[in-house]
Amino acid sequence: MALVVQKYGGTSVGxxxxxxxxxxxxxxxxxxxxxxxxxxxxxxxxxxxLIKLAKELSNNPSEREMDLLLSSGERVSSSxxxxxxxxxxxxxxxxxxxxxxxxxxxxxxxxxxxxxxxxKIMNYVNDGYVVIIAGFxxxxxxTGDVTTLGxxxxxxTAVAVAAxxxxxxxxxxxxxxGIYTADPRIVKNARKLDRISYSEMxxxxxxxxxxxxxxxxxxxxxxxxxxxxxxxxxxxxxxxxTKEDENMEKILVSGIAQDKNQARLKINSxxxxxxxxxxxxxxxxxxxxxxDVIVQNVSDDGRTTDISFxxxxxxxxxxxxxxxxxxxxxxxxxxxxNKDVAKVSIVGVGMRSHPGVAAKMFxxxxxxxxxxxxxxxxxxxxxxxxxxxxxxxxxxxxHDSFNLGNE
Amino acid sequence: MALVVQKYGGTSVGxxxxxxxxxxxxxxxxxxxxxxxxxxxxxxxxxxxLIKLAKELSNNPSEREMDLLLSSGERVSSSxxxxxxxxxxxxxxxxxxxxxxxxxxxxxxxxxxxxxxxxKIMNYVNDGYVVIIAGFxxxxxxTGDVTTLGxxxxxxTAVAVAAxxxxxxxxxxxxxxGIYTADPRIVKNARKLDRISYSEMxxxxxxxxxxxxxxxxxxxxxxxxxxxxxxxxxxxxxxxxTKEDENMEKILVSGIAQDKNQARLKINSxxxxxxxxxxxxxxxxxxxxxxDVIVQNVSDDGRTTDISFxxxxxxxxxxxxxxxxxxxxxxxxxxxxNKDVAKVSIVGVGMRSHPGVAAKMFxxxxxxxxxxxxxxxxxxxxxxxxxxxxxxxxxxxxHDSFNLGNE
Numbered sequence: 081m082a083l084v085v086q087k088y089g090g091t092s093v094g095x096x097x098x099x100x101x102x103x104x105x106x107x108x109x110x111x112x113x114x115x116x117x118x119x120x121x122x123x124x125x126x127x128x129x130l131i132k133l134a135k136e137l138s139n140n141p142s143e144r145e146m147d148l149l150l151s152s153g154e155r156v157s158s159s160x161x162x163x164x165x166x167x168x169x170x171x172x173x174x175x176x177x178x179x180x181x182x183x184x185x186x187x188x189x190x191x192x193x194x195x196x197x198x199x200k201i202m203n204y205v206n207d208g209y210v211v212i213i214a215g216f217x218x219x220x221x222x223t224g225d226v227t228t229l230g231x232x233x234x235x236x237t238a239v240a241v242a243a244x245x246x247x248x249x250x251x252x253x254x255x256x257x258g259i260y261t262a263d264p265r266i267v268k269n270a271r272k273l274d275r276i277s278y279s280e281m282x283x284x285x286x287x288x289x290x291x292x293x294x295x296x297x298x299x300x301x302x303x304x305x306x307x308x309x310x311x312x313x314x315x316x317x318x319x320x321x322t323k324e325d326e327n328m329e330k331i332l333v334s335g336i337a338q339d340k341n342q343a344r345l346k347i348n349s350x351x352x353x354x355x356x357x358x359x360x361x362x363x364x365x366x367x368x369x370x371x372d373v374i375v376q377n378v379s380d381d382g383r384t385t386d387i388s389f390x391x392x393x394x395x396x397x398x399x400x401x402x403x404x405x406x407x408x409x410x411x412x413x414x415x416x417x418n419k420d421v422a423k424v425s426i427v428g429v430g431m432r433s434h435p436g437v438a439a440k441m442f443x444x445x446x447x448x449x450x451x452x453x454x455x456x457x458x459x460x461x462x463x464x465x466x467x468x469x470x471x472x473x474x475x476x477x478x479h480d481s482f483n484l485g486n487e
Numbered sequence: 488m489a490l491v492v493q494k495y496g497g498t499s500v501g502x503x504x505x506x507x508x509x510x511x512x513x514x515x516x517x518x519x520x521x522x523x524x525x526x527x528x529x530x531x532x533x534x535x536x537l538i539k540l541a542k543e544l545s546n547n548p549s550e551r552e553m554d555l556l557l558s559s560g561e562r563v564s565s566s567x568x569x570x571x572x573x574x575x576x577x578x579x580x581x582x583x584x585x586x587x588x589x590x591x592x593x594x595x596x597x598x599x600x601x602x603x604x605x606x607k608i609m610n611y612v613n614d615g616y617v618v619i620i621a622g623f624x625x626x627x628x629x630t631g632d633v634t635t636l637g638x639x640x641x642x643x644t645a646v647a648v649a650a651x652x653x654x655x656x657x658x659x660x661x662x663x664x665g666i667y668t669a670d671p672r673i674v675k676n677a678r679k680l681d682r683i684s685y686s687e688m689x690x691x692x693x694x695x696x697x698x699x700x701x702x703x704x705x706x707x708x709x710x711x712x713x714x715x716x717x718x719x720x721x722x723x724x725x726x727x728x729t730k731e732d733e734n735m736e737k738i739l740v741s742g743i744a745q746d747k748n749q750a751r752l753k754i755n756s757x758x759x760x761x762x763x764x765x766x767x768x769x770x771x772x773x774x775x776x777x778x779d780v781i782v783q784n785v786s787d788d789g790r791t792t793d794i795s796f797x798x799x800x801x802x803x804x805x806x807x808x809x810x811x812x813x814x815x816x817x818x819x820x821x822x823x824x825n826k827d828v829a830k831v832s833i834v835g836v837g838m839r840s841h842p843g844v845a846a847k848m849f850x851x852x853x854x855x856x857x858x859x860x861x862x863x864x865x866x867x868x869x870x871x872x873x874x875x876x877x878x879x880x881x882x883x884x885x886h887d888s889f890n891l892g893n894e
Binding site for chain 2: 096099100103130133134136137138139140141142144145146148149151152153155156158159160162163164166167172173174176178179224225226
């Protein structure tokens with residue numbers, strides 16, 4: 081008897097009709113002879129509704145109370161799904177984060193899971209219950225307060241539960257039917273992948289593909305949980321996120337991602353002295369702004385440099401202010417901000433063993449007259465910063481160049 | 488420094504604007520030098536919305552999951568109120584039933600409180616926090632599941648917390664500004680009472696006055712908690728529910744209540760044998776139907792009797808079916824059901840020591856040509872069952888007869 085962990089996202093349980101479909105599917109999975117533990121997100125729109133209420137009351141709502149507030153959404157959906165499964169004649173039990181011993185650290189709004197009470201969940205499973213767990217939430221280790229895992233946190237709940245229960249598979253049901261070689265809204269012949277490695281999936285998730293929360297993939301890789309991404313609207317076979325194998329390495333590029341949530345800052349005429357870059361990036365980091373693609377140009381005279389980097393667009397104004405103040409203190413030149421940039425990336429474990437992939441990317445973009453403003457690379461990805469208006473053209477061009485499409 | 492427990496009902500926190508008013512009032516109470524613990528209900532309409540969702544999924548939703556579902560409403564309102572108070576510059580802490588150690592028995596949807604962790608609440612209070620507690624909910628002693636205390640349960644949460652903390656007063660904020668001698672919608676010159684005894688309040692609550700949950704008054708009486716009922720819309724002085732004193736006993740009738748949620752069943756020609764009445768009422772009781780006013784008439788020949796009684800109108804059809812089946816088994820006559828009845832009652836601790844109050848009631852009704860179909864009495868109340876269409880006339884007549892109105 082297999083143990084299947086399933087996770088249903090907000091659109092999958094977004095209405096009474098959707099909950100009925102999900103309840104039926106859970107029952108069918110159980111009827112086929114599997115044990116089932118399902119994790120649910122809040123009904124679509126509910127989290128936003130609650131955030132709106134809080135924002136109307138306070139510009140800066142206390143994080144402890146925000147966690148308590150937002151955790152209610154998953155309590156509602158988990159109760160409703162369990163009620164429907166019971167109605168269908170299958171014993172079901174809804175459990176909150178607290179009830180399944182989901183203990184986290186104390187960091188409200190983006191807590192990390194420390195442990196799960198697998199025995200408590202399995203006791204119900206072994207009694208014949210389907211267990212429906214409220215995703216996204218836990219309780220903090222020291223104070224016992226309600227914590228949440230951040231946007232998309234139910235993915236992480238699901239993979240962590242699958243790891244704790246040593247489940248055979250963690251199925252993530254969402255509103256797309258798998259991982260594609262590129263965004264199908266941009267590339268008509270984008271192809272659904274049968275399999276993708278954890279590390280590729282992590283790169284894609286961090287590059288702007290919103291299908292899985294990145295931390296859930298980290299968990300999956302760490303505990304070797306097979307993650308199947310599939311649609312609760314079609315129930316077709318999806319994409320398996322799994323550990324790397326030889327076949328994957330033969331493929332140079334698995335997918336292409338684009339991210340328009342980028343802004344580029346440049347600080348000119350910085351003295352080329354030790355410690356200056358550290359000052360700049362510490363200033364940014366200490367304000368909780370993530371820095372991405374960094375480029376440093378040494379000037380002709382060798383005495384000053386220009387440093388540029390990207391930040392999430394929402395943080396751009398704040399970073400700009402910080403940098404302008406800093407520039408005065410360190411006697412640097414002017415600071416410029418450009419929000420009309422985007423990042424396109426190619427990802428593939430195959431590029432580790434195949435040189436020339438990056439060069440091919442640059443060529444393809446150049447052939448279309450697309451200027452590359454900055455580059456960043458890892459072992460398995462190459463990202464190029466370009467003008468935002470070329471984003472779709474760049475994605476389609478790269479998809480063609482690396483022959484990723486369906487025939 | 489006084490310790491004030493406040494409770495805000497659903498309409499009091501029914502919108503962002505209402506929450507702002509409530510938060511402001513809590514802060515002002517604190518600013519005046521009091522410690523404050525507030526209990527909140529779900530935002531008006533929220534509990535009904537959740538029940539509707541569940542009923543769409545199941546005719547008979549599992550009670551354990553219903554409790555988990557419904558408890559989310561108070562988590563939302565308590566978080567929002569705490570967020571607003573923090574925004575106003577006063578430290579506030581939202582706590583769920585579980586977090587303040589609200590342990591109940593295992594009876595889902597109508598659990599009873601067994602204990603409260605007063606120390607945990609007082610630790611925050613002594614640290615300068617206003618504590619905002621999600622009403623209506625607890626966790627069960629044995630399984631740690633979420634339980635709820637039934638409709639109006641936040642009243643009971645409030646009085647129980649006030650008792651556990653040995654508070655100076657428990658203020659129940661609602662959408663009316665106190666307890667009246669009669670329903671002001673029916674009686675124009677109904678008068679707001681300054682004080683009323685616990686036992687009178689319990690009678691009124693059980694007779695259909697919906698201002699306080701009856702169990703909260705029981706708690707108040709048992710632990711001698713002064714309960715002030717007042718309006719969160721006017722913040723005027725309300726009615727104090729307190730222990731009986733000499734002055735109260737001088738007043739014959741404190742208030743008049745009416746209840747249209749009544750139906751009368753009559754079973755004719757029942758053999759006048761021992762055990763027959765027991766059979767009838769056990770049949771009704773074992774189906775969880777509450778029986779109220781009971782009348783038994785012995786027939787002229789002394790061999791059969793007619794038995795009639797009232798039940799809540801919602802249960803009338805079910806009780807009628809049960810009774811018709813039973814009538815065949817015990818060889819009784821036909822069964823009749825009358826839904827066009829209502830109960831009017833006079834309540835007052837003074838009637839214990841003043842005979843003739845009931846007679847005056849019957850006279851007053853008779854003078855208006857209102858037939859009394861059944862009577863039930865306790866030490867401090869007299870109830871008459873009448874035709875529903877005379878309800879308002881009866882209430883006004885009694886209010887006049889006992890001189891309850893304003894000048």
